[in-house]
Amino acid sequence: xxxxxxxxxxxxxxxxxxxxxxxxxxxxxxxxxxxxxxxxxxxxxxxxxxxxxxxxxxxxxxxxxxxxxxxxxxxxxxxxxxxxxxxxxxxxxxxxxxxxxxxxxxxxxxxxxxxxxxxxxxxxxxxxxxxxxxxxxxxxxxxxxxxxxxxxxxxxxxxxxxxxxxxxxxxxxxxxxxxxxxxxxxxxxxxxxxxxxxxxxxxxxxxxxxxxxxxxxxxxxxxxxxxxxxxxxxxxxxxxxxxxxxxxxxxxxxxxxxxxxxxxxxxxxxxxxxxxxxxxxxxxxxxxxxxxxxxxxxxxxxx
Amino acid sequence: xxxxxxxxxxxxxxxxxxxxxxxxxxxxxxxxxxxxxxxxxxxxxxxxxxxxxxxxxxxxxxxxxxxxxxxxxxxxxxxxxxxxxxxxxxxxxxxxxxxxxxxxxxxxxxxxxxxxxxxxxxxxxxxxxxxxxxxxxxxxxxxxxxxxxxxxxxxxxxxxxxxxxxxxxxxxxxxxxxxxxxxxxxxxxxxxxxxxxxxxxxxxxxxxxxxxxxxxxxxxxxxxxxxxxxxxxxxxxxxxxxxxxxxxxxxxxxxxxxxxxxxxxxxxxxxxxxxxxxxxxx
Numbered sequence: 001x002x003x004x005x006x007x008x009x010x011x012x013x014x015x016x017x018x019x020x021x022x023x024x025x026x027x028x029x030x031x032x033x034x035x036x037x038x039x040x041x042x043x044x045x046x047x048x049x050x051x052x053x054x055x056x057x058x059x060x061x062x063x064x065x066x067x068x069x070x071x072x073x074x075x076x077x078x079x080x081x082x083x084x085x086x087x088x089x090x091x092x093x094x095x096x097x098x099x100x101x102x103x104x105x106x107x108x109x110x111x112x113x114x115x116x117x118x119x120x121x122x123x124x125x126x127x128x129x130x131x132x133x134x135x136x137x138x139x140x141x142x143x144x145x146x147x148x149x150x151x152x153x154x155x156x157x158x159x160x161x162x163x164x165x166x167x168x169x170x171x172x173x174x175x176x177x178x179x180x181x182x183x184x185x186x187x188x189x190x191x192x193x194x195x196x197x198x199x200x201x202x203x204x205x206x207x208x209x210x211x212x213x214x215x216x217x218x219x220x221x222x223x224x225x226x227x228x229x230x231x232x233x234x235x236x237x238x239x240x241x242x243x244x245x246x247x248x249x250x251x252x253x254x255x256x257x258x259x260x261x262x263x264x265x266x267x268x269x270x271x272x273x274x275x276x277x278x279x280x281x282x283x284x285x286x287x288x289x290x291x292x293x294x295x296x297x298x299x300x301x302x303x
Numbered sequence: 304x305x306x307x308x309x310x311x312x313x314x315x316x317x318x319x320x321x322x323x324x325x326x327x328x329x330x331x332x333x334x335x336x337x338x339x340x341x342x343x344x345x346x347x348x349x350x351x352x353x354x355x356x357x358x359x360x361x362x363x364x365x366x367x368x369x370x371x372x373x374x375x376x377x378x379x380x381x382x383x384x385x386x387x388x389x390x391x392x393x394x395x396x397x398x399x400x401x402x403x404x405x406x407x408x409x410x411x412x413x414x415x416x417x418x419x420x421x422x423x424x425x426x427x428x429x430x431x432x433x434x435x436x437x438x439x440x441x442x443x444x445x446x447x448x449x450x451x452x453x454x455x456x457x458x459x460x461x462x463x464x465x466x467x468x469x470x471x472x473x474x475x476x477x478x479x480x481x482x483x484x485x486x487x488x489x490x491x492x493x494x495x496x497x498x499x500x501x502x503x504x505x506x507x508x509x510x511x512x513x514x515x516x517x518x519x520x521x522x523x524x525x526x527x528x529x530x531x532x533x534x535x536x537x538x539x540x541x542x543x544x545x546x547x548x549x550x551x552x553x554x555x556x557x558x559x560x561x562x563x564x565x566x567x568x569x570x571x572x573x574x575x576x577x578x579x580x581x582x583x584x585x
Contacts, residue, residue, distance in 0.1 A: 009344050011313010011470045037471040038311045038499040079404045096477060101404035102383050140506045143474040174313040174470050175343035177441060177448035197553030199346040209443045228553035254523055260493045261525030
């Protein structure tokens with residue numbers, strides 16, 4: 001089973017739109033939405049959801065008002081400043097600030113503090129015509145997004161083996177932090193979608209460093225390449241210097257956001273079918289272990 | 304006044320809006336400070352080109368053994384994050400799991416565990432003319448972005464503070480919103496933009512920060528007026544798609560200097576944000 005993860009560093013460069021198109025080109029695969037705090041892939045993959053399952057991670061302090069004597073030692077000792085005086089001289093816990101470390105409990109002489117498992121999000125499997133989609137929603141303001149990403153990826157891999165599907169396509173989160181680590185670890189290929197410009201280029205370089213850190217090969221999709229050809233040439237030069245192939249250029253088309261607004265996929269936009277086919281072919285070549293074609297690696301003239 | 308520019312969805316234009324607002328206010332003579340709190344992918348410096356006058360490494364405390372461990376195992380037992388293992392007189396720390404709470408140090412009866420700083424990123428301070436500039440950059444390979452985000456966002460500064468928040472609605476975004484007077488949520492008129500805007504509005508309300516909305520590329524997408532009205536957060540600005548803004552941004556130029564019409568839009572947004580923040584305060 002091969003696992004391909006679509007990432008970008010910078011947000012909004014087209015990860016989800018590209019993933020939805022690749023899912024359709026693959027015909028049958030397991031799709032995983034690993035952007036758990038802003039999950040959007042399900043909007044482009046209609047189908048029937050299984051019942052939502054809860055995702056528990058970490059724990060939160062609970063103070064029993066009948067046992068609490070109001071000494072406020074817990075509040076003084078809390079390293080996260082998560083406990084403050086509430087009404088009736090009873091301390092209250094801010095569930096968004098509490099990280100569940102347990103220090104308050106160590107100091108609580110009357111034993112009024114206990115810890116409860118904490119629901120950090122929900123996840124489910126959606127049945128679609130292209131195969132199962134594992135998607136999740138982290139509750140607002142939670143940490144543990146990395147653990148939920150690990151959970152949906154594990155379920156994706158499990159479904160792949162159980163249903164004999166040899167490709168898992170992962171729609172990744174932006175950035176290069178904890179949830180991205182969970183999305184990238186053990187993947188076979190990173191498809192980095194980017195756009196011309198200083199911000200996306202800067203973020204892409206950090207992402208490629210991270211992929212190298214994880215020993216996962218990467219390939220680039222250059223979205224909206226014609227919006228600024230000189231910046232696209234710079235990106236190509238940087239990619240060539242790193243030996244990362246550019247699979248395809250996608251043009252900027254105002255029809256794209258309009259199509260997305262109607263819930264349509266990129267493949268339905270005139271002029272995108274052909275480059276997306278090329279992109280999919282490039283991904284398949286890389287998964288098969290073939291080196292990228294030489295012309296794609298030729299450095300462009302720096303501008 | 305503390306203004307946080309956030310969005311659920313990435314790439315909607317947080318940095319464009321926050322750098323433009325910060326420059327606008329600074330040029331009006333307001334004491335202003337721009338903080339780039341998107342430490343995983345900080346981009347504000349690419350546009351503002353600040354003169355940096357201070358750089359410091361940011362650390363988070365993690366346990367370190369200094370002395371002879373008696374292998375009682377209490378540190379391991381009391382660590383809620385499974386970040387420490389005590390095996391036969393040796394202590395193994397997993398810094399990417401550590402929350403720096405110090406429970407292990409409290410638990411250590413012989414008192415040989417101490418918290419020692421571990422570097423995870425860099426905080427820089429500088430100036431862009433009269434505008435103060437602060438940003439943070441997470442080291443590649445580090446996982447605990449929220450710690451650095453908090454460190455950057457809480458750098459003391461006065462006057463009008465404009466914080467460029469990380470995308471999403473999880474802990475790093477929440478860390479930047481704490482203590483804000485108002486949140487400016489940047490979205491786009493697509494189902495993705497609206498879905499994530501809904502999450503961001505919920506995040507703001509759960510933290511008691513009033514949200515206002517800016518719709519970027521407002522003419523590229525669908526009709527979202529009804530959906531926006533349903534959220535109940537006032538729309539303070541619409542930025543129509545303009546290829547000149549896209550090209551200026553790609554080059555790293557300041558879009559309000561290149562596209563006069565956009566400068567007017569920003570001035571309008573600035574005024575509406577000020578008004579909304581003052582209304583929320585009273």
